[in-house]
Amino acid sequence: MTIEALKELFAQSGLKFTNQRYLVYKAMVEARDHPSAETVWRRVRGEAPALSLDTVYRTLAALEARGLVTRVPSGGDEGRFDGDVGPHHHLVCLRCGCIEDFTMPGAGLADLPPTVAAWGRVRDAQVLVRGVCRKCLGQNDNTQPH
Structure with missing residues (x-):
């Protein structure tokens, strides 16, 4: 998906496009292991060292609320997410x-x-x-x- 298409998708979903949201969403779409927020944070912090774990949690919650990612009820203590909707x-x-x-x-x-x-x-x-x-x-x- 191009950045322009992603900007449009975010706009249609009522989300402002930011580099941090882009990196989190990109990591989710590319992931096949249903990562936790902590795993996503570790994967993207090399590209965005200032990205906080709290921002990843809030971004995943915003993406989930708009149907762009889903939460997998794994039964464990940490939330796991799926970028394949x-x-x-x-x-x-x-x-x-x-x-x-x-x-x-x-x-x-x-x-x-x-x-x-x-x-x-x-x-x-x-x-x-x-x-x-x-x-x-x-x-x-x-x-x-x-």
Whole structure:
């Protein structure tokens, strides 16, 4: 996405375009690991050394409120975010915290029951599958998932 297209996207979303917001959004769109705010901050501070962690948190909250990123309910203590706002779902490992995307036919907005439409306006929906990933299952330890 060009900077001009991103400026337009921000304007349509009611956000002022700033270099800091650009860097945070760019980091989110490029990320495939569903990073926390702290991880995003570490990734962009080389390009913007004055960028504070608080600014990253506030930027992610603003992007999330406008549907430009989503928060993945991982069950851990730190918030994790996804820059891919297209329809997809998440697998969350309760041991290592790894989050992976997956798609599932029949689990989109059009497939929701009528009671959901009666509830109000739905922006997005996702299936969250939590358990223990294959990598963690292969480790011989007695750690139980939370």
